[in-house]
Every structure is written in C-alpha cells, then in structure tokens.
Amino acid sequence: MTGRTEKMTGARAIIECLYREGVDTIFGYPGGQVLPIYDALYDSKIRHVLVRHEQSAAHAADGYARASGKVGVCLATSGPGATNLVTGIATAYMDSVPIIALTGQVPLSMIGNDAFQEANITGITLPITKHNYLLQDARDIPRIMKEAFHIATTGRPGPVLIDIPKDLTTEIIDFHYPETVKLRSYNPTYEGNIQQIKKAAQEISRSSKPVIYAGGGVISANASEYLRALAEKVQAPVTTTLTAMGAFPVDHPLFIGMLGMHGTKYANYAVQESDLIIAIGARFDDRVTGKIKSFATNAKIIHIDVDPAEISKNIRVDIPIVGNAKKVLEDLLKYVDRAPTDEWLTRIAHWKRSYPLHYVSNSSTLKPQYIIEQIYDACKDAIIVTEVGQHQMWAAQYFRFSEPRTFISSGGLGTMGFGFPAAIGAKIARPDRVVFDIAGDGSFQMNSHELATVVQENLPVIIAIFNNGYLGMVRQWQELFFDKRYSYTCIRDSVDFVKLAEAYGALGLRVKQPSEVRPAIEEAIASGRPTVIDFWIECEENVSPMVPAGAAINEILDLERKA
Amino acid sequence: MKHTLAVLVENRYGVLSRVAGLFARRGYNIDSLAVGVTEDPTISRMTIVVRGDDLVLEQVTKQLNKLIDVIRVTDLGSEDTVERELALIKVNADVTNRSEIMQIADIFRANIIDVASKSVVIEVTGDENKIKAIEQLLKPFGIKEMARTGKIALRRGPKGI
Numbered sequence: 001m002t003g004r005t006e007k008m009t010g011a012r013a014i015i016e017c018l019y020r021e022g023v024d025t026i027f028g029y030p031g032g033q034v035l036p037i038y039d040a041l042y043d044s045k046i047r048h049v050l051v052r053h054e055q056s057a058a059h060a061a062d063g064y065a066r067a068s069g070k071v072g073v074c075l076a077t078s079g080p081g082a083t084n085l086v087t088g089i090a091t092a093y094m095d096s097v098p099i100i101a102l103t104g105q106v107p108l109s110m111i112g113n114d115a116f117q118e119a120n121i122t123g124i125t126l127p128i129t130k131h132n133y134l135l136q137d138a139r140d141i142p143r144i145m146k147e148a149f150h151i152a153t154t155g156r157p158g159p160v161l162i163d164i165p166k167d168l169t170t171e172i173i174d175f176h177y178p179e180t181v182k183l184r185s186y187n188p189t190y191e192g193n194i195q196q197i198k199k200a201a202q203e204i205s206r207s208s209k210p211v212i213y214a215g216g217g218v219i220s221a222n223a224s225e226y227l228r229a230l231a232e233k234v235q236a237p238v239t240t241t242l243t244a245m246g247a248f249p250v251d252h253p254l255f256i257g258m259l260g261m262h263g264t265k266y267a268n269y270a271v272q273e274s275d276l277i278i279a280i281g282a283r284f285d286d287r288v289t290g291k292i293k294s295f296a297t298n299a300k301i302i303h304i305d306v307d308p309a310e311i312s313k314n315i316r317v318d319i320p321i322v323g324n325a326k327k328v329l330e331d332l333l334k335y336v337d338r339a340p341t342d343e344w345l346t347r348i349a350h351w352k353r354s355y356p357l358h359y360v361s362n363s364s365t366l367k368p369q370y371i372i373e374q375i376y377d378a379c380k381d382a383i384i385v386t387e388v389g390q391h392q393m394w395a396a397q398y399f400r401f402s403e404p405r406t407f408i409s410s411g412g413l414g415t416m417g418f419g420f421p422a423a424i425g426a427k428i429a430r431p432d433r434v435v436f437d438i439a440g441d442g443s444f445q446m447n448s449h450e451l452a453t454v455v456q457e458n459l460p461v462i463i464a465i466f467n468n469g470y471l472g473m474v475r476q477w478q479e480l481f482f483d484k485r486y487s488y489t490c491i492r493d494s495v496d497f498v499k500l501a502e503a504y505g506a507l508g509l510r511v512k513q514p515s516e517v518r519p520a521i522e523e524a525i526a527s528g529r530p531t532v533i534d535f536w537i538e539c540e541e542n543v544s545p546m547v548p549a550g551a552a553i554n555e556i557l558d559l560e561r562k563a
Numbered sequence: 564m565k566h567t568l569a570v571l572v573e574n575r576y577g578v579l580s581r582v583a584g585l586f587a588r589r590g591y592n593i594d595s596l597a598v599g600v601t602e603d604p605t606i607s608r609m610t611i612v613v614r615g616d617d618l619v620l621e622q623v624t625k626q627l628n629k630l631i632d633v634i635r636v637t638d639l640g641s642e643d644t645v646e647r648e649l650a651l652i653k654v655n656a657d658v659t660n661r662s663e664i665m666q667i668a669d670i671f672r673a674n675i676i677d678v679a680s681k682s683v684v685i686e687v688t689g690d691e692n693k694i695k696a697i698e699q700l701l702k703p704f705g706i707k708e709m710a711r712t713g714k715i716a717l718r719r720g721p722k723g724i
C-alpha cells in the first residue's frame with residue numbers, strides 16, 4: 001500500500017504507522033482521551049498488553065527494547081496516565097533505550113485551560129526525552145510518527161514522546177506514510193574520523209597496560225562481536241559497566257568483571273594502574289569512576305561514543321572518536337596490532353587469583369550469591385532482569401553472562417520497580433527464553449500488582465525475591481556510615497509473598513534452606529506459569545567489595561560477613 | 564568569561580522553552596538571550612550570551628546541538644563581529660532639564676521617541692558599554708523604566724555563520 005493514499009481517522013493512522021514500523025506489541029492503559037486510539041486497536045493486528053499501572057507500560061516497553069534491540073512502545077491517557085509514565089521514560093532516557101511513548105491529550109482547543117485530566121506532558125518530559133512532540137494537526141501524524149521512530153533509534157538512542165490531542169484522533173486524514181525522514185537539524189555521526197582511529201590504533205598497539213572499559217553503548221550498537229575481536233587481537237583485558245554486562249563473555253580469560261563501586265577488585269586495580277583506557281559507549285559515571293580526580297591518573301584515555309556531548313563531560317579525553325561503536329571498532333580493528341601486554345596479563349591474573357569475588361557460605365542460611373549461582377546452573381541462557389538494590393549487584397557479580405541483551409537493569413536512574421514490568425517486556429520480546437526478575441522484597445512491592453498482567457497474559461516470568469526483610473542496600477549504607485541506625489529500612493514480615501502470588505493466580509514458592517533452592521528453581525521453570533519464589537536470604541548480608549562514596553576506586557573494601 | 568553564541572533553530576512551537584530549559588537544568592548562566600526570525604522564515608536565530616570557561620562553553624555547545632530543533636551553533640567570541648543591543652529608557656524630564664537630557668542623547672546618537680510633560684523616552688542602540696554609559700549619565704535625572712533587547716550579533720564581511 002506504500003505510496004498510495006487512503007482516508008482514515010487519526011487514531012487509525014497512528015496504529016497504521018506502528019504497524020508500518022514493525023511494531024508487534026504495545027503496552028498501555030486506556031482512558032478518556034485515548035478512547036479513539038483504543039477503538040482502533042480493538043481490531044488491529046497489534047497486540048496490546050494491558051498493564052495495571054502506566055509506569056509498568058513504560059518499563060515493559062523498555063524491557064522489550066533492551067531484550068530485542070527493537071523499539072518499545074507504550075500508550076497512556078492524558079493527565080494522570082501520562083504522568084504515571086514519567087519514571088519509566090526517565091529510566092529509559094538515562095540508559096539510552098529507544099522507546100516511543102504515546103499519550104492522549106485534551107482537545108487542542110482546550111489545551112492550557114486546566115481542562116479535566118490535562119497535564120503539560122511535553123513540558124514535564126522535556127528533560128527526560130530525546131525529543132517530544134505535541135501534535136497540532138492530524139495531517140502531521142504520519143510524518144511525526146516516522147520522525148519519532150527515526151530519532152528514537154538513531155544516534156544515541158532514547159525515548160521520544162508524542163502527545164496526541166483527542167480531536168485529532170477522530171479527524172479524517174489522507175494517510176500516506178513517508179519513506180524517509182527529512183530533518184536538517186539532526187544528523188548523527190556514525191563513521192569515526194579515520195585520523196583519530198589511526199591515532200588510537202597506534203596508542204593501543206604500543207600500550208603495555210591497556211584496559212578496555214565497555215559500556216551500554218556496545219550493546220545498543222550491537223558491537224559485542226567487535227569488542228571481543230578487539231580484545232583478542234590486542235590482548236587487552238575488558239571490564240564492563242553494569243548496563244554492559246553480557247557485552248563480553250564472563251568466562252572469557254580476558255574478562256575482568258564489572259568496575260566501579262561494586263566492581264571486582266581486579267577490575268578496579270587494573271583501571272587504576274593502566275596506561276591506556278579504551279572507553280567504548282561508556283560515560284564515566286560517578287558510580288564507575290569513584291573520586292574522579294584519582295581515576296586512572298597514569299592513563300591516556302581513548303573515548304569512543306556516538307554522543308559528542310559525552311566526550312570530556314566528566315573526564316579529560318586524549319583521543320576522542322565520535323561514532324557508532326560497531327562502525328568505529330570495525331575500522332579500528334584494521335589498524336591495531338597485538339600490544340605488548342604479556343606482563344600486564346600475568347599481573348592481572350595474579351590479582352584475579354588473589355582477590356576473587358567471594359562469599360562465606362554455610363549449610364543453614366541462604367546466601368544470595370549462592371542462589372544466583374544456582375539460577376545460572378539451572379538455566380545458563382536465561383534473561384536476567386533486575387530491580388534495584390543489593391540483589392541487583394549480586395546478580396551482576398555472580399551470573400556468568402555470555403551474550404548481550406541477557407542482563408537488563410536500570411543503571412543510570414536506579415529505578416526500584418523497574419524489574420518486574422521490564423521482565424514482562426523481555427518475555428514478550430524473547431518468548432523462547434526463561435526470564436527471571438531478580439527482585440528485592442522492597443522493589444517488588446513497587447509494582448507487584450503486575451502479577452495480574454502476567455496471569456492474564458499467561459506470561460511465565462519468574463520473580464525471584466531476595467527477601468532480606470530490609471531495603472537492603474540502604475540498610476548497608478546505614479550499617480557502614482550511620483552507625484547501624486536502621487532508620488525506616490526494615491520491612492520484615494509485611495507481606496506473605498506466596499499468598500500474594502496465589503491471590504493473583506500465580507504460582508508461589510518459598511525457600512528457606514540451601515537444599516531447597518535448586519528444586520524450587522526447577523519447579524518454577526517446569527511449571528510454565530508465572531511464578532514468585534520467596535527466598536528467605538541472610539538478612540544482613542552485604543554487597544562486597546565496595547568503594548565508599550567519594551573514594552578512589554582502588555580503595556575498595558571487603559565487607560563479607562563471617563559464617 | 565562571556566561568550567556570544569549564535570544559534571539557528573527551527574522556527575517552531577516550543578523551541579525557546581527547550582533551549583531555556585536546557586540552560587536551567589544544566590546550570591549554565593545566561594546573561595542575555597534574543598530571539599527573532601531570520602531571512603528564512605522557517606528558521607529563528609537566538610543570540611545567547613553565556614558565562615563560563617572553555618569547558619562550560621564546549622558542553623553548552625554540544626548540549627545545544629543535541630536538541631533536535633537546533634540547526635547550528637556558532638561561537639561568535641573568536642570572530643570579527645558587529646554587535647548591537649537596543650534599549651528604551653524612560654527618564655524624568657521637565658522644562659528645566661529636558662534640553663540637558665537631549666544633549667546627552669545627542670552625544671550617544673540616541674533618539675528621543677516620546678516626550679511628555681514629566682518624562683521622555685530615549686532609544687539607544689550600541690554595544691553593552693555604550694548602553695551602560697548612557698544609563699549612568701541619565702541616572703541622576705531618575706530612570707523610571709528601562710527595557711533592553713539583549714545582544715544580537717553578525718559576523719563582519721560577506722560570510723554568514
């Protein structure tokens with residue numbers, strides 16, 4: 001039908017645009033101002049997943065996007081529907097995830113009058129979207145939808161919101177979907193400057209202590225293979241950020257784990273002693289660098305990033321290369337040689353042996369690290385989605401990821417409540433995979449009502465609650481820096497998660513002993529049902545090691561508890 | 564350090580708030596901002612005077628460029644430019660001192676554009692220093708009200724930005 005013009009309502013045009021963009025599923029919640037859009041959805045080929053709170057629609061779209069590499073789409077009504085999306089949009093923005101948020105708006109003529117359920121959502125989301133639109137003319141729908149998908153997915157990806165006044169959705173327009181986008185003011189750079197690439201290659205090839213520091217940009221650019229090729233050709237160790245877990249196989253001999261606040265000691269030591277940091281799709285976040293003045297003081301820095309504004313934002317960069325990670329690495333590979341890193345790798349291997357990630361296990365209490373190891377053993381290719389807190393760090397530390405897009409976590413914003421709805425999105429994107437939400441007892445309660453959604457949609461997501469009776473990560477800080485004054489962080493015995501699961505019609509399992517861990521995981525997987533496993537873990541277990549806030553990253557402490 | 568940025572943007576609903584919002588949330592200080600449409604009616608030109616060192620300027624420029632509606636950002640600081648600002652100044656004036664005020668206006672090649680029994684309105688254009696100077700001289704008479712446009716600037720010679 002492309003090229004031909006057809007008459008249809010604005011609402012149908014919106015659905016048609018989604019269809020043309022290859023969208024198969026959207027996540028949403030209806031309301032007055034989106035009634036015509038919902039009416040158009042009623043007999044469309046697009047699947048709509050009814051969440052129970054709009055925040056979940058945005059997180060589910062986000063999880064869908066991260067798991068699939070495609071765009072996630074969410075839909076909400078005006079006013080409270082739109083404002084409920086805000087946390088989800090901000091989460092996607094901070095981690096550069098391409099989602100499209102469609103919001104209903106009061107009719108054009110009423111905008112600005114404080115009409116019923118009016119909120120200025122384009123104003124509210126200005127700082128948390130890559131771009132947003134308030135539709136002013138129904139005839140613009142195809143062009144703006146096309147632009148929105150283009151902007152969300154190109155350059156540095158990010159969320160785009162389109163606010164849709166109700167009257168435009170009932171107007172009849174001549175529908176013609178444009179094939180291309182014309183935006184004179186938006187031209188992201190893809191190819192890296194070849195002179196800079198050659199300069200970088202020279203530095204890399206003669207470095208005796210290089211470290212590759214890979215961030216989420218490697219995953220969003222689908223550059224994992226090239227990252228691996230670079231590391232192997234140069235023989236340089238690789239550390240990744242939280243959002244890049246999976247971009248490099250954990251079991252690879254050149255992998256040195258995550259860096260930063262809860263990174264491995266050896267990754268942090270290696271970074272601090274290196275003579276060259278090769279940052280790829282990473283942004284020198286404060287959780288990664290610790291005290292920035294003491295970060296890798298002897299190292300030259302090569303920074304490859306698609307967003308020029310990230311270059312020299314937090315740290316002075318010696319060789320900036322602006323471009324798509326995959327394209328730049330592809331070019332870089334042509335010019336680099338093996339670097340003289342034998343001694344360096346020996347030294348790192350020594351650190352790895354001397355300071356491994358470790359915990360003290362015993363036969364009576366349930367150690368969270370052990371549960372992660374058991375989940376890995378039971379299902380090596382699972383997609384691991386997380387909430388935010390201690391459990392999130394244990395998942396990143398102890399699961400042995402081997403593929404990109406199998407670890408999904410809110411890194412930049414650190415949003416509790418993200419995991420469960422994001423797991424819903426991930427499960428829909430990858431129905432072939434087992435999807436776990438590694439949850440805390442606090443985080444899960446932020447969106448636990450989505451049990452209704454997974455039961456209704458029959459989505460066998462497994463929620464593994466690491467139930468320590470605390471807002472554990474905050475409690476850990478209170479223990480360390482506030483004299484164990486556990487101010488409002490104890491949430492013990494507030495809910496029976498097994499009964500909660502059952503109330504919604506999901507499977508609920510409880511695990512108190514190490515010996516019950518594996519059978520429960522197996523049962524959850526075999527059941528094919530949405531399942532909550534309530535793991536009663538050691539209450540005051542800490543995430544270790546840890547760089548105290550404001551310290552240099554090699555000032556990293558062991559916090560393990562004795563048995 | 565003050566920098567003058569010429570920013571070409573899509574002449575579209577909401578662009579000013581995008582730019583202003585960016586400055587506010589990133590903590591950049593704007594000294595002045597002037598907006599108007601250009602020779603191309605689909606493009607507006609913003610002239611922004613911003614304070615900060617070179618690092619701040621680099622970030623401001625990059626962040627502005629990231630806005631989808633921003634077409635081009637040029638730092639005019641290093642260029643040979645002509646710069647002007649317009650001010651309207653309402654001064655207390657009566658028969659006893661009106662001619663003295665007119666003399667001051669003359670020296671600055673300013674125009675008197677409104678005369679009433681107890682006040683005059685003076686229109687003056689020039690760079691920041693000139694406007695500051697006439698303001699100082701008029702102060703003793705009593706400035707009742709003043710409005711300024713903020714600086715606008717063009718590069719000298721045939722080339723645009």
Ligand SMILES: Cc1ncc(C[n+]2csc(CCOP(=O)(O)OP(=O)(O)O)c2C)c(N)n1
Binds near residue numbers: 390416439468470473
């Ligand atoms: C929405 C939100 N509110 C508050 C916080 C601050 N915060 C970070 S971790 C945490 C505790 C999380 O508790 P839980 O989910 O039980 O995980 P645990 O640390 O115990 O594993 C809190 C409150 C946050 N990250 N997000």
Ligand SMILES: [Mg+2]
Binds near residue numbers: 440441442466472
């Ligand atoms: Mg907890």
